[in-house]
Amino acid sequence: AQTVTQSQPEMSVQEAETVTLSCTYDTSESDYYLFWYKQPPSRQMILVIRQEAYKQQNATENRFSVNFQKAAKSFSLKISDSQLGDAAMYFCAYLSPTGANNLFFGTGTRLTVIP
Amino acid sequence: EPEVTQTPSHQVTQMGQEVILRCVPISNHLYFYWYRQILGQKVEFLVSFYNNEISEKSEIFDDQFSVERPDGSNFTLKIRSTKLEDSAMYFCASSELREINEQYFGPGTRLTVT
Secondary structure, eight states, X not given: OOEEEOOOSEEEEETTSOEEEOOEEEOSOSSOEEEEEXXXXXXXXXXXXXXXXXXXXXXXXXXXXXXXXXXXXXXXXEEOSOOGGGOEEEEEEEEOSSSOOOEEEOOOEEEEEEO | XXXXXXXXSEEEXXXXXXXXXXXXXXXXXXXXXXXXXXXXXXXXXXXXXXXTEEEEEOTTOOTTEEEEOOSSSOEEEEESSOOGGGOEEEEEEEESSSSSSOOEEOOOEXXXXX
16 A cells, blocks of 8 residues: 655744645555645645646645655645645645545644744 | 535544434535544545445445445445544545546544544
């Protein structure tokens, strides 16, 4: 089974600054999908950004961007110009295009934004 | 914007009782999922459902669990005889297609077994 590792249980960032959350994964597949989900205190999981492994270009969504290093099996999330509303748990997730269509989640990183 | 809804938001039950958690997926979605998150732990896959049958299930999804789509809109998770360790947040999700289309999550049901 695929494993997803988030080595930073907690991170903090000053408002308006930039923070990078780390994620690594283990897989033998060459094609797959990676996601970052945000879980605010309301606990609803919200998709932040996704990356297709066959795409070399890093995905970007407004203030959120990823650094996808396929050879290193690394998928970090960069949040620029951090806002108070970015405070949440962030989960990295892996999806295989074959077999079970379920997401494999990491253990999460709790992001605190300091005013 | 369409969204996945779940009821109830919080369910308290006694050990050994049966519970049914309800979800209304997004109307044009074809794939449905249940995940759970024990407090302080990561989100874990339970089961996926397509074309009125289970397509995949994890080792967590034992005989105590069942899923059903009783009508054209609801998707339910039943736990026959709850155990203390079933206490968790249960998330329903749906997706339009099997692959890249993202899974949309509901707000979750917090199940507390006493």
